[in-house]
Amino acid sequence: MMRKGICLCIILFGFNSFTAQSAKIDTEKLLEYYETQRYADAAKYLQSIYPGDTQDIKALSQIAYCNMMAGKLPEAEKNYLKINIIQPNSLATLFSLASINSRRGNVTNAKTYLQQIIQLDSLNFNAYKQLATYADTPETKLNYLKKANFLNSTDPDVAYDLSLTYSGLKQYQPAYDVLKTAIASDPENFTLQQALLPVANQLTKYPEVIEIGEKLLKNHADVNVMNDMGQAYFYVKDYQKCISLYKMLEDMGVQNEGTLYFMALSYRELKDYNNAALYAQKTIDEAISDHTTLYYAALAGIYEAKNQYNDAVTAYKRGLTFGMSNIIYYRLGLLYDLNLKQPKNAATYYKMYLKNQPDQEKEKDQIAYAKGRIPVLK
Incomplete structure (x- = not known):
């Protein structure tokens, strides 16, 4: 008003x-x-x-x-x-x-006008703050934010962005210091306090993470806060609380590779080896992308284009360790057939391709080729 x-x-x-x-x-x-x-x-x-x-x-x-x-x-x-x-x-x-x-x-014109402002007024906080949003590199963004923060160390937006930029550059102590200064002027700023948690974890300030996190959870059950607190509880050896928090995340369907990994380690420390093994497997499953086989197929195709056929075979087979793939079976058949001149291996992968029930309509040409080559290779 x-x-x-x-x-x-x-x-x-x-x-x-x-x-x-x-x-x-x-x-x-x-x-x-x-x-x-x-x-x-x-x-x-x-x-x-x-x-x-x-x-x-x-x-x-x-x-x-x-x-x-x-x-x-x-x-x-x-x-x-x-x-x-x-x-x-x-x-x-x-x-x-x-x-x-x-x-x-x-962006080009916006930056030009802001730079003109700085030339006229080298202590203009808002110009530096806005220029940071247009920075081309993390280092340039850091410089603009540092100048803005120097001019106004209590501005929450600048403090937040500066801490994230420091963290992205793995400069955790200055990220922590910037947030602590801003929080001191606004102790009820939950956004700044939440931003402090992952930084404090990096600096092994686990009791502080737990203390702040407990206060934040009373305001709102944020999954990021729970994630940071779970790590802190693990490192202070309160394994049961770590498991409890991460089990809540799992029940909410927002678990990730990291939370499952800490659960596996926590169960191990509690000598609950059955659950430890269960969550170790869940960690592995979470870490594997549904598209990993395709990524390896792409890598193998690049090796083929460079005539590095043995490397291509290795990449294709590595892809198969993450799941069956018609593309890889067929490509391995072609590779052994046409480039490596290994008819027995070529026939094996053509058969595996056909056995894996390729789409009869979309892959009819490949199916016909594989069926035609198998008797020839024998």
Whole structure:
């Protein structure tokens, strides 16, 4: 509400300026447009009062703002560009141009305007914060966020993004420090506290993870919090609590390779070897993608193209360890038949291909070829 009140004060101030310049402005009508958020109507009304070639900065600013709020971005940009020519180096204008280009997906222009702002004001927090979103590399993003964080270490958005960037670069201590500073100024910020958990785990601050996690779970049973807490409980050797948390995740259907692995280890430490073996197998199953055989088939095909036939055989056979595959059986038959000249192995894989019931319609040519080659190879 305070922000809305400030905006209305600014608008009213603009109305007074207009009235001083022209008696044609109906301030009550314009104010009604603003209050009802009819920005397109407000823009049309102002454009009906002022000529298209007006050089009045305040008029152009109002028209540009109304068009921007109405989503008429090309019109808004046109007016802001006029202002930038008449009155260059205005931070407000440059920010508006950056925002418009950002909304239109023109990253290059948005970055250019933000960099102009930094040249004019090297301590502009918002410019650094926005530039970080357009960074081409993690290192560049880190530099922008570090500058923004230096200017305002309590901003939660910057602290959050900076900690994630540090973590992505495996710089866990600075990630932790940034979050702790921001949390100190806002102890009830659950988002920052949740972001702290995986970082604290990396730094082996397991009791802290458990303490914060318990508080967060009272607010919301978030699966990421439970995941981080489970690890912490494992490392402080409270294996039963680790299992309990991860069993909840499994019941919710959001288990993963990591949670199943820690369950297997926890059961092992509790000497419950039956469950330990069960969850070790679940871990292996979770780690294997349904598409692994296809990935190995693709790798083998690359080796074939390079005439590295023995490597191709190894890759194809490795793919078969993750499950049966008609593609691999057939490709191995061709490889042994045409390239390695091993008729016995070729016939074996052609037979395996046919035995695995390939699609009679989609693979009729391959089926016919395999059936035709087997008696020849014998």
